[in-house]
Amino acid sequence: MANDKPNQPQDESRRRFLKYSGTAIGGVVLGGVIGGLVGANLKDKDKEETPAAPQTATDNKDYNQALMFFNQDQFLTAEAAAERLFPKDDLGPGAKELGVAFFIDHQMASAFGTNSRDYMQPPYYKAEATQGYQLVFKRRELIALGLDALNGYSNTKYKKPFVEIAPEEQDAVLTAFESNDIELKDVPASNFFAMFLNLTLEGVYADPLYGGNKNMAGWKMRNFPGNQMSYTEYIEKEEFVKLEPMSLHDHLELG
Amino acid sequence: MATKLPKVPVVIVGMGWVGGIIAAELSKAGISVVGIERGKSRDTQDYYHVHDELRYAARYELMQDLSKETVAFRNTMKMRALPMRTYGSFLLGDGLGGAGVHWNGQYYRFLPYDFEIYSKTVERYGKKKIPENMTIRDWGITYEQLEPYFVKYEQMAGISGEKEIPSNIGAMSTPFPTGPMKKSPGMKLFENAAKKLGYHPYVIPSANLSEVYKNPDGVERAPCQYCGYCERFGCEYGAKADPVVTVLPVAKNTGKFELRTHSNVTKIIHDGKKATGVTYVHTPTGEEYTQPADVVILAGYLFTNVKLLLTSKLGEPYDPQTEKGSVGRNYAYQVNGASTSAFYEDREFNLAMGAGALGSSIDDFNGDNFDHSDLNFLHGANIRFTQTGLRPIQYQPVPADTPKWGAEFKKATIHNANRVLSVTGQGASMPNRYHYLDLDPEYKDAFGMPLIRMTFDFEDQDRELVKFIAQKTKAIADEMGATKTEIHDSIKQYNIVPYQSTHNTGGTIMGADPKTSVVNNYLQMWDAENVFICGASNFPHNSGYNPTSTVGALAYRTAEGVQKYLDKGGSLV
């Protein structure tokens, strides 16, 4: 059986689901809406008799780590800034190691980066804080200009780009942006900061599918189990249950 | 020119819970129904990869596309309303099943008090108790009248709840069809603390099934797996009651129901007395159609219900200056913000696990279940502990005064990820003369029609309610054996940025008086007898509860009204 192999966690997922739903559902014959799901799982279970194709790629390059939107400077600045917001420590990796800058780059290249599902019709007016985001900037414009501004500000103040100044200096620059302590020509500094912080946390904790949270290390630090099929067996338990996390990749059923 | 289609008996605008229930009831009775839905079709297969916090919770995969349509907002009439450009305060449904796909499934019948709030307040405290500009009124229907329709919804959806319910909530003629959800340790701590204080906790009635259930229509569904991806997600198991796995397949099986997706209704066609049909745009092609019908039912959630009446010039728009007219009045919401967080240094809880409707609650401080004589507010809140599944992007628990980023922030969020239980109040929202919906003078949707403009703020009533309820949450949390507790007891202005709830109410309210309400107690429009409007838009105020139980009951009532109307015509009251 393929699910004897340690690196085939999707099999584990199906097996567990069947086990739990089996206990939960008992012997009832399933009609209606879930017939399809359980049927599909059963079919796949039969199929598992054929072993999965052996892993042929031998190098461990991650071909997903390349740039879709940022230039090199913006990428490196994003990486350094994100690392200050979520630094490596004895609990585990920081933003850099988790691939957060790749995550942000990929998000900026996506429909989210161009605000394609937001209301962007003019006119734009100055808003009260209760009325939310009312800037003309698309997210990708705000982030790219903001990263350039981090560099520009560091260059003026410390005569070095952001990536080359000391961590404490980087924190001071970020704090100045956060609290809008600076006048920038092109960019609303605190808006940029808030969005960048948000993106950083998303990159730490989103499914690894999106380029961050590398190897689910963000989840592991928090003991977050990712996405399991069922918790019916654990929900009443008094003690804390640690589970090896699973990602969406583990649920993919191809062919 | 719009293409004119053959006439049908009934056309429904919107295929969420309301549209789905009415479609099923009418088609089962042999009446032909066309259901028009602006979004796409859906089924449970779409959710095999749904456990994705970024896509569904942070990027709002299942919600209305705001680039096409949104709402303009201002706190007061003195401000300029601006469009809600990105999501925040509430999340609008779109596509088959509407918000009934990504809801939690917490199920609460409104209190008997709610339906007669004006009379009962006057009776107990006198007229003076009601502050100036608070426009509470009786609903034109009583709890007892609505009771059989609650039962219908419960049997259809398979609501899971305790057999015995506390006596301070509405009596049930028929018990819940399935038993309560499982109890997590947090729920036990909450219930024990509440009991110790003399309150009456119960497991939240749930539309996430606790066990296999076959409903009276023969639809069988699997039990909830407590998967933790429920609120903002669709349920791949069909365990969460959702129109797509309950009422819509039943309607389809009758052969009397035709569904048209990707079709956005832009107008009600009428002659001032009766509607003759609706106009809609098929969004992929941009082609326009008119669908003539004997009965037009608006089931598009309150923003659409109000907007179609106003843009089609049906009914009289509400004017807050003169208090004349009724379309758009009594917009209300939900007053959240009262809560206490309990931090545990000595233990961790399985908080990633949970279900949308998993939790326990009390109603000892909801409705008029406590004496308001010396209090500066009316109504109250359902106080609860819920375990809906906490996910790491959107949940960053830290004690007050923790920095918002950096090493300390990282440490605190990781340390506290599974150590905080929150006791929260879901507060009622009383209507106000100056809280209303109308058409925005400036901003337009993708079809060139004005956006709905919302004018809404929190008032002293709301701030007082939060202050009082917060103390009660603290008292309970303090009994829950935590290392320390932190109270949150103040709200300021209403802010459209943070998510609060998708419990928007009012705008086409029901009542006994045609002058101050839009529909009668069959949800039939006073000004056009063949138009029925149903949803939380019918609520004259919002209770300290989630709305869908009452919405569902009203939908069954509407279906009955439409059948009566098709039989004999005329006003039903």
Ligand SMILES: Cc1cc2nc3c(=O)[nH]c(=O)nc-3n(C[C@H](O)[C@H](O)[C@H](O)COP(=O)(O)OP(=O)(O)OC[C@H]3O[C@@H](n4cnc5c(N)ncnc54)[C@H](O)[C@@H]3O)c2cc1C
């Ligand atoms: C995250 C979340 C959690 C919730 N949790 C709970 C809960 O626990 N308990 C509870 O009681 N309630 C809850 N709710 C609220 C609940 O989802 C709604 O009360 C309920 O789904 C409303 O049903 P409806 O049919 O009135 O409207 P909707 O579900 O909004 O359906 C309206 C439908 O009409 C369509 N439509 C709108 N305009 C047009 C048009 N012009 N032309 C064609 N079609 C149109 C929409 O696309 C939509 O499909 C929650 C909501 C959200 C968003």
Ligand code: SF4
């Ligand atoms: S928590 Fe339960 S009802 Fe909700 S999506 Fe998961 S399995 Fe379905």
